[in-house]
Amino acid sequence: MKNEKINRRIQIIEDAIQVIVEVGYTNASIGNIAKRAGVSKGVVTYHFSNKEELMRAVVEHSYAMAIPFMEKFMNESDSAQALLRAYIESNLRFIFEHQKYVRAIIEVVSNARTDDGELLYKEEDESIYEPLIEIFKLGQEVEGSFRDFCPIIMAKTVRSVIDSMGTKVVNNDIADMEKTISEIVDTFDFATRKNS
Amino acid sequence: MKNEKINRRIQIIEDAIQVIVEVGYTNASIGNIAKRAGVSKGVVTYHFSNKEELMRAVVEHSYAMAIPFMEKFMNESDSAQALLRAYIESNLRFIFEHQKYVRAIIEVVSNARTDDGELLYKEEDESIYEPLIEIFKLGQEVEGSFRDFCPIIMAKTVRSVIDSMGTKVVNNDIADMEKTISEIVDTFDFATRKNS
Amino acid sequence: MKNEKINRRIQIIEDAIQVIVEVGYTNASIGNIAKRAGVSKGVVTYHFSNKEELMRAVVEHSYAMAIPFMEKFMNESDSAQALLRAYIESNLRFIFEHQKYVRAIIEVVSNARTDDGELLYKEEDESIYEPLIEIFKLGQEVEGSFRDFCPIIMAKTVRSVIDSMGTKVVNNDIADMEKTISEIVDTFDFATRKNS
Amino acid sequence: MKNEKINRRIQIIEDAIQVIVEVGYTNASIGNIAKRAGVSKGVVTYHFSNKEELMRAVVEHSYAMAIPFMEKFMNESDSAQALLRAYIESNLRFIFEHQKYVRAIIEVVSNARTDDGELLYKEEDESIYEPLIEIFKLGQEVEGSFRDFCPIIMAKTVRSVIDSMGTKVVNNDIADMEKTISEIVDTFDFATRKNS
DNA sequence: TATGAATGAGCCTTCATTCAT
DNA sequence: CATGAATGAAGGCTCATTCAT
Known part of the structure; x- marks a missing residue:
């Protein structure tokens, strides 16, 4: 019941x-x-x-599906470089395989507004950048394996790419997906690491 | 009259x-x-x-404002590396200084739909990736200064970051803006160039 | 149970x-x-x-609370003049002290309607005028202490004043209440009695 | 046009x-x-x-119809007693002949509420008592023709009777109307005047 | 006896569009 | 060229009522 x-x-x-x-x-x-x-x-x-309540539920439900998926990959890794690669790969993989939820979140978050026109989800939740920032600080301050860049801006850059893929990729060609993942992972690998 | x-x-x-x-x-x-x-x-x-006609005019008008702005920076440069840096910088600068138009385009493009629910601007205009792709091919095939990556995916990655900045940056702190521009330019510099 | x-x-x-x-x-x-x-x-x-049944219960319940309260005062009196004064005073006192019930009755009676828009309590219950009419006839025909006026119209006049007090008085100042009672009682005393 | x-x-x-x-x-x-x-x-x-705006217009329109009607009778009179009689008669006559407007006002004023349940016309407009109070003060303080009573309470009493007639009288019997007017006028004549 | 679920009608409001002037 | 008037559809929401459990 x-x-x-x-x-x-x-x-x-x-x-x-x-x-x-x-x-x-x-x-x-x-x-x-x-x-x-x-x-x-x-x-x-x-x-x-409310319609608002329903939409909040939609967002929560969709987010809830992403979290366990992301953690699975992150626990198996070690170095900052490996952690970053795992983070990007797991996020992209989730997005490609659950485009429905990602798009729903984007639709709601970027359109739901109060009666006076203000965005309901106006305040960007800065906490989503935390995991990335921690990885960057690990690579910069502890390991010394990352070059000197602003962790916050880099985190926003990485997330921009990840989030945009939810709407960009339409064909579900599996080869395309793997290729895209590996290219983007490489891109940020080169973008962050310190050259010897 | x-x-x-x-x-x-x-x-x-x-x-x-x-x-x-x-x-x-x-x-x-x-x-x-x-x-x-x-x-x-x-x-x-x-x-x-029509409302549709008005919205198309909004998009056209906003796009029209961006083009000359972008070209101004690109004509002054030479090498693939310099071209890429100029492309990213000029685009970001336009976006930061004309957020109004960027946001309007995003709003319209991602929301305007036909009566049966289809996105009006569904077909992504692949031509916007052309300038970047040309730069990448110049660096890879002509100059040999860029490492080996997929030009199309890299172009989408770069544009993702640029486009997302239209909604991400809220405070108009000039220092923040310059910092962000230089960080992102550097990021894709490292991401694309061939290590010696 | x-x-x-x-x-x-x-x-x-x-x-x-x-x-x-x-x-x-x-x-x-x-x-x-x-x-x-x-x-x-x-x-x-x-x-x-039904909602209608509930509302009928509300009206009955509220009326039921008024009756014993009113009778208490009326049994102790004698002359028509004294009866009228007691009737008005007891009714006003009930209303001031039980505004809740009075207002509920007014709300329901003046708003409850059938599906086709007819007032549910359309037929005014003329019996509520009976006690007053009896008092007036006593004063006019038996005692000769009241002047010559139409008992029915006077009864409606008196009840109008009493009933309206349920919504008119908002502040529960006890002095105000006593003053109002004595003034209205006097008013109808003068309005009804035969001048020598 | x-x-x-x-x-x-x-x-x-x-x-x-x-x-x-x-x-x-x-x-x-x-x-x-x-x-x-x-x-x-x-x-x-x-x-x-708005519906609210429409209802406000209804109230205004109905009120506007009453004012000239009332003034016509009042200008022709002299003494406080005559003024009071004229005031009551003209008001009652208006109400009997324009029950539609009176009832509409009552319906709107006693039912229109804000979204959180508060009455829209909660604040009783005390100014409607002013004409009566002036008449009473004339009779008490200037002429000495009225007995000593509280002008405010008497004003509320008189208006209660007048206002209630809008809903009480249903049959448009012309004889009934004239009888009722004369009875109520007499009632408040006796209720206010000083006995010699 | 009591409850949560579900329904369908009705209400106020917003809106793109049409039209006569 | 421009406008005010009018329309009709759709949306979000409230609500009395019914029903199975």
Whole structure:
């Protein structure tokens, strides 16, 4: 019983994500989402008192899917260089394999606004840069294997590339994906390491 | 008379851009734009028979502002390395100083859709990668100063970083801007050049 | 058990009255009332099969509280003049001390409608004028202490003043209340008695 | 042209009043009002940006009709006693002959609320008591023809009776109306004058 | 007896578009 | 050229009611 309830919530969230990806945040009306879920409009507003609440749930749900995926790769590594390569690879891999969630997050975060027009997710969550910054400091200060660059700006640069891939790659050619991953990993390897 | 008409058109486009940036594409209704322009709603639909047409004009106008700005820097340079540095710097500088246009383009391109939900600007214009690709080929094939990487993927990587800066930087601290430009320029310098 | 059921009913009615007074009849939804009562919406519809039924219960409950209060004062008096003064005073005192119930009645009676828009309590209950009319007839026909006026119109006049006080007086200043009571009592004393 | 625009506004207001009187404030939806006016729903929201704005217009319009009517009677009189009689008679006559407007005002004023449940017209406009208070002071302090009573409370008492007549009298029997007017006028004549 | 789930209608509002002037 | 008027669709939301458990 309780299980069913939870599933219904999640079912709606998943349907919402699907609709958002297909027709965009703006056209992802509660009516459209309900139709996709095969339920009446009231069901959606019953489980989520607001459209805002539903969209927050969409973002949370999508984020929650990424975290374990990313950690898996990071625990197996050692050096700063290896950590950075693993971070980029695991993130890109997640994005390529879960484009749906990534796009949904982007759609919601960049479009959801309050009544007076302010972006709902205006304050960028700086904490997402923390893991990268730690890796950079490890390479610069502890190992001395990284050249001297600003960790914050480099973190933003890396994330820019990762995040943009969610919308850039459309064809799911597996070869393309592996090639792209290895190229980007190499790119930031060269970009960060200290030349002997 | 004709001059007035053109000015009126451009005025509306500029006001539209302002509104789009402030409240987002979705809330940038014709009514809002007309109010901002200080004219009646009819004037807008008179100059632009469609909302779609107005939005296309917004994108064209914004793009048109970028092109001369970019070329100015590129003509003064020589080597592939210098060209790349100039390309990145001029693009970033334009973006930082014309965030309004960049954001407007992003808003419109990523949100404008047809009635059945398809993105209006779905087909990514691959031609924007051409200048970068040419620079990369010059460095790899002619000069031999660049290492061996995929020019297309590298071009997408570079543009990802440039484009994302339009939304990432909020404070207009001039020092921050210069720092960011030099860091990113250096990053891709190291990322592309062949180590001796 | 039965006791509990009754208490639960009355608890809901009291909460409904509170909600009605605070946000008005229209906004006194079953959901709001249930929330105030700290129970699920289903409990309300379980005890009252209808919103209409609940509202009727509200009116009955509120009326029921007034009757004993009014009689207490009336039994101790004698002459028509004294009866009228006691009637007005006791009614005003009840209203001032139980504004909640009075306002709830007014809200429901003046707003509850059938599906086709007809007032539910359309037919004014003429019986509420009876006690006053009897007092007037006593003063006019038996005692000869009252001047010649239409008992029905005077009864409506008196009740108008009494009923309106439920919404007019907002500050609960005790001095104000006593002053108001004595002034109104005097007013109708002068208005009804035969001048020598 | 301008004339037509004004008429359309007033036409909607009048239709709104009619609908409010017939089905009550709550059921007087913009849709219902538009249907009654024989126009599309959008026309109403075009002329009145809000339901609140429309309702304010209803109240203003209704009030505006009362003022000239009341003044006509008051200018012809002299003594405090005559002024009071004229005030009550003219007000009652207006109410009986324009019940529609009076009821509309009552419906709106006692039901229109803000989003958080507060009455829109919460602050009672004390200025409506001013004319009566002036009459009373004239009779008490200047002429000495009125007995000693609280002018404010008496003013509220008189207005209670007048206002309540808007909802109390349903049959338009002309004889009833005249009888009621004369009885109420007499009542407050006796209630205020000083007995010799 | 009690509850959460679901429904469908209705409301206010926003909006792109059309049209007569 | 420009405008105000009007339309109709769609959106988010509230709500009384029904129903299975």
